[in-house]
Amino acid sequence: ETGVTQTPRHLVMGMTNKKSLKCEQHLGHNAMYWYKQSAKKPLELMFVYSLEERVENNSVPSRFSPECPNSSHLFLHLHTLQPEDSALYLCASSQDTGGNSPLHFGNGTRLTVT
């Protein structure tokens, strides 16, 4: 398998649930990202990992907890979410975090919080 793979594709969870989103990249990249896309809003960067170290956290609430066990895998752990957290969550990777390294995105997880 090639590219960036995200699972699950769709997730419905209650506000008291705990769930995790998974991302795997098969491109040999060193940087991985979580983005959030809400309706009628631009893509918002949530977290950046470079060589498994978190290098950026864009003031994301603590109910979102990322984990990067190695350079190929990235998780987003979710707990006690709010309905306004319903959105498309996109994982991406790039060769490095340099500004000219294009991002390669997965197909996203469509999250609905009820």
Add this chain to the structure above:
Amino acid sequence: DQQVKQNSPSLSVQEGRISILNCDYTNSMFDYFLWYKKYPAEGPTFLISISSIKDKNEDGRFTVFLNKSAKHLSLHIVPSQPGDSAVYFCAASLYYGGSQGNLIFGKGTKLSVKP
């Protein structure tokens, strides 16, 4: 306040004609610009980029133009094909000393190419 703006949420073009997608930015420190294309139920895919030292970059049917004085860039698709129907995102970053963590996206323009 949005730093990267795509003021047209949608655009409809006839097959074979030119599609022009526009993007404006406010931060004069941006020096690298990218266009991504997104089909429904898929993630965005990188299309073409341009650095601020250039005013034009061409790749097949796709050309990006940059007007730094106007803080404006545009993506031209010639000729447009029905398979080009997608949402197009403009993004800007800091090439020198910047990172993909500084990549700022516009809201996107939905292009429909009619046969």
